[in-house]
Amino acid sequence: MTTIQKHLPLVVIILLMILLALGIFGFVNTQQSVPPRDFVLLADEQGGGYTAIAEQYQQLFDLRDVKLTVRPTSGAQEAFRLLEEGQASLALIPGYMTKDVNRDELASLGAVTYEPLWVFYNPDAFGDQPLTLLSQLEGKRVSIGAQDGKTYPLAAQLLTESGVTAENATLLELSTQEAADQLNQGAIDVLIALEPYQAQIIQDLLQAPRAKLANLARIDAYVTRQRALTPVTLVAGVVDLERDIPAEDTTLLASATNLVMRRDLNPTMGRSMIIASLLLNAQGDYLSTPLAFPNLEATDLPVLNEYVSFLNRVKSGAFSLESRLPFWMAHTIERLIFFLIPIGLLLSLLVIYAPALWRWHMRGKVLPYYKQLRKMEIDLPNKNVEQIDAALDQLATFDAELARHVRVSLAYLPEVYQLRVHVRYIVDDLIRRRDQLVAGQVVPATQDGQRTREAAA
Numbered sequence: 001m002t003t004i005q006k007h008l009p010l011v012v013i014i015l016l017m018i019l020l021a022l023g024i025f026g027f028v029n030t031q032q033s034v035p036p037r038d039f040v041l042l043a044d045e046q047g048g049g050y051t052a053i054a055e056q057y058q059q060l061f062d063l064r065d066v067k068l069t070v071r072p073t074s075g076a077q078e079a080f081r082l083l084e085e086g087q088a089s090l091a092l093i094p095g096y097m098t099k100d101v102n103r104d105e106l107a108s109l110g111a112v113t114y115e116p117l118w119v120f121y122n123p124d125a126f127g128d129q130p131l132t133l134l135s136q137l138e139g140k141r142v143s144i145g146a147q148d149g150k151t152y153p154l155a156a157q158l159l160t161e162s163g164v165t166a167e168n169a170t171l172l173e174l175s176t177q178e179a180a181d182q183l184n185q186g187a188i189d190v191l192i193a194l195e196p197y198q199a200q201i202i203q204d205l206l207q208a209p210r211a212k213l214a215n216l217a218r219i220d221a222y223v224t225r226q227r228a229l230t231p232v233t234l235v236a237g238v239v240d241l242e243r244d245i246p247a248e249d250t251t252l253l254a255s256a257t258n259l260v261m262r263r264d265l266n267p268t269m270g271r272s273m274i275i276a277s278l279l280l281n282a283q284g285d286y287l288s289t290p291l292a293f294p295n296l297e298a299t300d301l302p303v304l305n306e307y308v309s310f311l312n313r314v315k316s317g318a319f320s321l322e323s324r325l326p327f328w329m330a331h332t333i334e335r336l337i338f339f340l341i342p343i344g345l346l347l348s349l350l351v352i353y354a355p356a357l358w359r360w361h362m363r364g365k366v367l368p369y370y371k372q373l374r375k376m377e378i379d380l381p382n383k384n385v386e387q388i389d390a391a392l393d394q395l396a397t398f399d400a401e402l403a404r405h406v407r408v409s410l411a412y413l414p415e416v417y418q419l420r421v422h423v424r425y426i427v428d429d430l431i432r433r434r435d436q437l438v439a440g441q442v443v444p445a446t447q448d449g450q451r452t453r454e455a456a457a
Contacts, residue, residue: 038067041093049199050092058349075149095256096228109302110294119214125189131214134162140189143179150317151194
């Protein structure tokens with residue numbers, strides 16, 4: 001009987017204890033790595049369009065017992081700085097501003113909505129001529145947003161390309177709210193603002209009697225020159241059917257608002273943000289079709305492969321922990337599964353092979369005796385009387401050991417009794433052989449197998 005066979009129960013107990021220890025280690029490790037219970041999502045200035053979107057995310061996460069703090073910023077530059085300093089994990093950023101950021105620390109969870117470049121103007125400042133080209137802004141008072149805001153870089157570039165500069169027009173660096181107030185008062189002629197449709201200030205301007213939305217021509221030219229922009233259409237009457245606002249289909253230039261993340265964002269949180277984006281865009285809006293967002297291609301920042309595959313699985317209807325379980329439960333199960341799967345495999349293998357292992361253990365107590373019996377049977381023709389007597393004594397010891405010391409389960413008792421019967425067979429053969437030797441009928445064979453006979457005394 002081998003050492004392993006002899007101590008198999010102890011080996012099994014040790015293996016089970018190792019599996020239990022691995023499970024406890026996995027659970028403790030999971031609890032130690034639980035992500036923080038609050039995350040910061042950076043938006044734009046208080047009351048801006050990003051704030052409205054961020055608050056929708058906040059409401060969804062409140063339902064899942066996750067505190068998502070919405071923090072206003074002065075613009076994309078401040079948002080990038082706060083992300084790189086680790087003061088926030090997520091930020092809403094205009095897509096056209098994500099090209100030259102630090103890709104080692106930042107990535108994207110995709111675009112989450114269109115953000116049109118709205119051009120509102122006072123019709124009285126243009127007479128009977130509708131505003132269709134940005135070159136018409138020459139000599140006008142134009143608000144292009146605060147210098148550190150998201151509108152200013154894009155507006156300044158498009159105006160410059162259209163021949164409108166600070167030398168031939170009054171370019172004002174006003175916040176969107178300040179510009180809207182002055183446009184309604186007639187203090188400025190044009191307001192340019194990069195804002196999502198959901199922004200309350202855009203809703204107010206669309207209804208304002210002294211503000212008219214420009215329907216720009218040459219949209220394809222703008223898009224060709226600025227690849228980060230996309231043409232979108234606000235169809236006639238969609239804002240207010242009764243008042244027919246807008247009065248005609250209006251084509252707008254739009255950037256795709258990106259949900260930018262730190263690369264060390266907890267993966268469960270990242271997947272939860274994707275689920276939230278899907279929920280918020282499930283019905284679409286006036287500028288996009290249902291489930292057009294999140295769009296993982298409308299970004300200059302890299303999207304981690306795990307989020308690409310996750311979004312594809314969710315859209316195909318695959319099961320997702322993040323979409324069906326509370327955040328913390330999803331995180332715990334997700335972490336534990338890496339420990340439970342190997343433990344489960346080992347345990348299942350142990351269960352499957354347990355009968356075979358037990359049979360190997362039980363037979364291991366019997367088979368060594370059979371090995372010695374077989375050796376005695378083979379050596380029987382070569383034994384003399386003294387050797388036969390020694391073998392008989394050894395078999396008597398075997399039988400006593402089998403009767404008193406060999407412990408097997410009830411199912412394997414027949415094998416023990418069968419072995420004792422075989423011992424009796426060999427005992428009978430030995431006695432018969434001994435009697436023949438004593439009677440002088442046969443003599444032991446030589447080592448080379450040749451038979452000889454002793455001379456009579």
